[in-house]
Amino acid sequence: MRAVVIEGPGRAGVARRDDLPPAPGDVAIRVLSTGICGTDVEIFDGTMPYFTSGMARYPIVPGHEWVGEVISCGDGVEGFAAGDRVVGECSVGCMRCAVCLSGNYHRCPNRTETGILNRSGAFAERINFPALFLHKIARTVPVETAALVEPSAVAFNGVRLAAVSPRDDVAIFGDGPIGLxxxxxxxxxxxxxxxxxxxxPRRLALAERLGATAAINVADGAVPARLAEIGGGLPSVxxxxxxxxxxxxxxxxxxxxGGRLILQGLFAGQKPSGIDLDRIVTADIALRGALGSPGIWPDVIGLIESGRVDPGAxxxxxxxxxxxxxxIGIVKARAGIKVVISQ
Structure with a gap:
């Protein structure tokens, strides 16, 4: 099969790799479409924290946003058959340790991450993937849209952890794919x-078409004041x-x-300065990070299949x-929004 292999920072190419049969518990899948994520850019550039810290190493086949079609199943696999349309999670836990058994397999100390951490990804013609972390998706969902279940699940996770409800005004900092x-x-x-x-401007215009109450360009300044004006007060989320x-x-x-602030961006090792820690305390702000998308994929797939959420947009x-x-160049130059590789 052909696969994109990143050999090191700034060095990538399409190479031939052997087609291996699925191991017990795994499913062999023909990849149909894969999205390019900001994490793929960081891996290509050599700035992704897993690689700079030594947790992950080159060479690697990237690609953690994908959809494919089942070719065959390894021993012990139930619930999947040739021809099924499937998507696969990014974080793959060992499912034996206490962290995994508590439902937090995205924090498993022995986890792999598809196309990122010790597991080949889907910028390839085929991928073998553990059935436990696979999910079926309806063929009525366009292939390129289905490839974006993973970033949709990441976005869902942030909104879920913020406990967004009809009482909330929400501000999203970021007009990239995750923000949209x-x-x-x-x-x-x-x-x-x-x-x-x-x-x-192009992305902010899309945000309004996708239902944003308003879109604010940071170049115009005074963002907190403008948010307060729009909502009659600062947003609760x-x-x-x-x-x-x-x-x-x-x-x-x-x-x-009393509001909730969720951090979902990865900063490629950049360290912020000027953070007002006193305001976090005196304003009683709940601050937390949101990693991955554990345990929510059926919910996300349901939203996409119903048409309530359209990642393809x-x-x-x-x-x-x-x-x-x-x-990668298009993403780095912000010349597009989401780039997908289809086969």
């Missing part, structure tokens, strides 16, 4: 108002999905007293395997 998906999820959770804060430390500083100021470019580096 979080917008759709917050609307699905019934948020009273959802405002997207970003820096790209703020989701930071930029990976820009400066956005965290502003997000703290933009969160209402954020797709701007479709390329083939040979276009992987071009796709």
């Amino acid at each position: 998906l979080a917008l759709q999820m917050a609307r699905a959770f019934g948020a009273r108002r959802v405002t997207v804060v970003g820096g790209t 703020v989701i930071e999905a930029t990976g820009n430390p400066a956005a965290v500083v502003e997000a703290i100021q933009a969160t209402a007293p 954020v797709i701007s470019d479709q390329l083939d395997l040979e276009g992987f580096e071009r796709g």
Whole structure:
């Protein structure tokens, strides 16, 4: 099979790899479409924390946002058959340790992460994947849309952890794919108002088409004041999905007293300065990170199959395997929104 292999920072190419039969418990899958994520860019650039810390090593086949079709099943696999349309989770826990057994397999100390940490990903013609972390998705969902279940689940997780309800005004810092998906999820959770804060007019216009109450360009300044004007007060929920430390500083100021601030961006090793820790305490702000998407994939797939959430709306470019580096360039230049590799 052909697969994209990142050999080291800035070095990637399409290579031939052996087609291996599925191991017991695994399913062999023909990959149909895979999304390029900001994490893939960080792996390509050599800035992804797992790689800079030595947790993960090159070479690696990237790709953790994907959809495929079952070819065959290994011994012991039940519930899947050739021809099934499937998507696979990013975090794969050992399912034996106390962390996994508590439901937090995304924090398993022995976990692998698809296309990121000690597990080959889906920028390839085929992938073998553990059935325990596979989910069926209806063929009525377009292939490219189905490839984005994983980032949709990440967005769902942030909104879930923020406990968004119809009582909440929500501000989302970030007009990239996760921010735009979080917008759709917050609307699905019934948020009273959802405002997207970003820096790209094209993306902010899309946010309004996707149902944002308002879209604020950071270049215009005074973001907290403008959020307060829109909602008659600061939002009770703020989701930071930029990976820009400066956005965290502003997000703290933009969160209402007693509000919830969720950090979902990865910062590629950047350290924020100027954080007002006193405001977190004196305004009684609940601050937490949101990692991965454990235990929620059936819910997310249901939202997509019903049409209540449409990840395909954020797709701007479709390329083939040979276009992987071009796709990385599009993402880095913010020339598109979401790039998918289809086969």
